[in-house]
Amino acid sequence: MADFDLVVIGSGPAGEKGALHAALHGKRVAVVEREPVPGGTAANTGTLPSKTLRETALYLSGFRQRGLFGVETTLRREATVSDFLYRERRVKGMERQRILEDLKRHGVELVYGKGALEDARTVVVRREGEPERRLTADVILVATGSSPFRPPMYPFGDPRVHDSDELLELTELPNTLVVVGAGVIGCEYACMFAALGIQVTLVEPKPELLSFLDDEISALLQQRMEKLGVRMRLGRTVEAVEVPPEPRAPIRLTLKDGERLETDQVLVASGRSANTTGLGLEAVGVKLGTRGQVEVGPEYQTAVPGIYAVGDVIGFPALASTSMEQARIAVMHAFQLGAPNRIAPVLPYGIYTIPEVSMAGETEESLRARDIPYVVGRAAFSTNPRGQIIGEAHGLLKLLFRREDLRLLGVHVLGEQASELVHVGLMALMTGANARIFVETCFNYPTLSEAYKTATYDAMDKVRTPPAR
Ligand SMILES: Cc1cc2nc3c(=O)[nH]c(=O)nc-3n(C[C@H](O)[C@H](O)[C@H](O)COP(=O)(O)OP(=O)(O)OC[C@H]3O[C@@H](n4cnc5c(N)ncnc54)[C@H](O)[C@@H]3O)c2cc1C
Numbered sequence: 001m002a003d004f005d006l007v008v009i010g011s012g013p014a015g016e017k018g019a020l021h022a023a024l025h026g027k028r029v030a031v032v033e034r035e036p037v038p039g040g041t042a043a044n045t046g047t048l049p050s051k052t053l054r055e056t057a058l059y060l061s062g063f064r065q066r067g068l069f070g071v072e073t074t075l076r077r078e079a080t081v082s083d084f085l086y087r088e089r090r091v092k093g094m095e096r097q098r099i100l101e102d103l104k105r106h107g108v109e110l111v112y113g114k115g116a117l118e119d120a121r122t123v124v125v126r127r128e129g130e131p132e133r134r135l136t137a138d139v140i141l142v143a144t145g146s147s148p149f150r151p152p153m154y155p156f157g158d159p160r161v162h163d164s165d166e167l168l169e170l171t172e173l174p175n176t177l178v179v180v181g182a183g184v185i186g187c188e189y190a191c192m193f194a195a196l197g198i199q200v201t202l203v204e205p206k207p208e209l210l211s212f213l214d215d216e217i218s219a220l221l222q223q224r225m226e227k228l229g230v231r232m233r234l235g236r237t238v239e240a241v242e243v244p245p246e247p248r249a250p251i252r253l254t255l256k257d258g259e260r261l262e263t264d265q266v267l268v269a270s271g272r273s274a275n276t277t278g279l280g281l282e283a284v285g286v287k288l289g290t291r292g293q294v295e296v297g298p299e300y301q302t303a304v305p306g307i308y309a310v311g312d313v314i315g316f317p318a319l320a321s322t323s324m325e326q327a328r329i330a331v332m333h334a335f336q337l338g339a340p341n342r343i344a345p346v347l348p349y350g351i352y353t354i355p356e357v358s359m360a361g362e363t364e365e366s367l368r369a370r371d372i373p374y375v376v377g378r379a380a381f382s383t384n385p386r387g388q389i390i391g392e393a394h395g396l397l398k399l400l401f402r403r404e405d406l407r408l409l410g411v412h413v414l415g416e417q418a419s420e421l422v423h424v425g426l427m428a429l430m431t432g433a434n435a436r437i438f439v440e441t442c443f444n445y446p447t448l449s450e451a452y453k454t455a456t457y458d459a460m461d462k463v464r465t466p467p468a469r
């Protein structure tokens with residue numbers, strides 16, 4: 001008999017949730033983690049740290065209060081690096097503790113060391129100064145995540161040049177910062193630093209921000225970020241970087257069109273690479289894609305029976321939210337725990353820029369590409385009583401309905417609480433609801449959620465036919 005029913009490599013959200021799900025069903029589970037702490041990118045270097053820093057930046061800058069007293073009013077005070085990082089360290093510490101306790105409570109063994117496959121049923125764990133350990137299992141779940149991609153032109157050894165992991169080791173807040181790459185990470189950090197009063201320039205080869213967003217929302221986000229002070233260099237590429245050895249001399253970046261930017265520090269956020277090197281996957285027959293990501297089937301099975309892979313290591317959409325769901329589905333499939341299960345057909349995206357943006361379902365562009373007639377309903381937070389109370393003057397809820405029967409097809413929110421508000425629409429999308437659900441629901445008042453009713457009436461006004469039951 002194998003030592004375990006399941007061995008998981010990696011203790012990020014995918015690994016942790018996969019392990020707990022199997023343990024809940026009575027399986028004997030071990031999790032292998034190469035770092036001295038559990039939690040992966042989500043707990044230690046990515047999701048939770050960045051969201052905590054955003055909250056800190058909003059608090060220290062008095063940003064939320066600005067709308068209450070007029071746009072020009074600011075309660076900003078000078079923030080130190082320890083102010084900035086204090087809560088990030090606390091939240092991180094609490095999350096690590098929670099994971100350790102959850103694993104222990106469910107009888108999951110946490111084995112520290114670097115895991116690799118010796119064969120399709122054996123994980124060998126190596127840790128400096130300790131003898132190798134071999135763990136055999138009926139099922140192996142690869143949940144090793146991803147790491148920042150580091151374009152070779154940037155000298156990451158210099159303390160002023162960061163990727164998103166190293167940024168959390170910041171020893172000094174810069175006066176000026178260039179962020180390279182306007183993906184989700186670049187946009188989120190650009191907003192945070194700009195809110196703190198740091199002059200931020202965002203350089204991105206693509207002509208627009210976050211091209212997967214609805215175009216109207218992307219353009220509004222760009223406007224709001226510019227208003228926050230982020231200087232946009234979209235459709236532009238960095239050609240050369242000069243980092244002088246004197247710590248106080250400015251770093252110089254030359255763009256392809258000849259513009260020169262001088263800055264105290266640089267954050268490079270130009271994508272991530274799957275953590276597959278040294279895992280021995282290909283040697284046992286697991287197939288890797290062109291960018292190193294593990295190739296999987298719909299229930300996250302690899303080419304080798306009994307080996308599954310979930311989370312960032314399989315690539316898109318590479319979110320903590322989706323990684324946890326993938327792990328649950330993989331474990332259910334591997335141990336045949338109930339009916340076949342697939343990931344939800346509609347996934348939400350929450351982007352913690354300032355303002356926050358969130359979406360689920362179709363965009364106007366995707367509907368036009370598929371020739372689906374639609375109608376748009378909008379509700380501005382400035383006309384919503386709760387929006388007025390909290391001083392949220394620029395928020396927007398945008399709903400996309402199928403014209404023929406007012407079935408909800410897409411939800412887009414920009415503004416305070418966007419990533420929470422989207423869930424009302426997400427549930428409607430999941431149940432295939434039409435406009436009636438919002439007409440007939442009694443919402444708390446005054447709330448931002450009530451904007452769902454306003455946006456629905458706006459759409460109904462445009463078609464002037466009530467939705468069918
Ligand atoms: C700055 C930033 C902000 C983000 N914000 C959000 C957000 O707001 N919302 C959201 O949903 N997602 C967000 N993400 C994405 C999210 O963090 C990831 O999608 C998620 O962490 C992936 O989970 P995972 O378990 O697949 O991998 P990870 O969290 O990366 O965990 C993988 C684990 O495997 C371990 N490991 C790797 N190789 C080995 C090995 N050989 N042996 C043993 N252990 C190994 C690693 O040490 C790590 O602990 C953010 C990411 C970043 C970088």
Ligand SMILES: NC(=O)c1ccc[n+]([C@@H]2O[C@H](COP(=O)([O-])OP(=O)(O)OC[C@H]3O[C@@H](n4cnc5c(N)ncnc54)[C@H](O)[C@@H]3O)[C@@H](O)[C@H]2O)c1
Binds near residue numbers: 185269270349
């Ligand atoms: N709120 C969230 O859900 C959240 C937050 C942060 C990160 N994440 C996840 O983390 C992952 C990584 O995020 P990311 O922002 O690093 O990657 P990304 O792929 O989202 O964006 C990278 C950006 O960098 C640009 N780029 C690529 N190469 C470049 C180069 N050499 N020079 C300049 N720009 C370059 C790309 O055009 C792109 O816009 C994503 O999968 C994202 O979903 C999610």
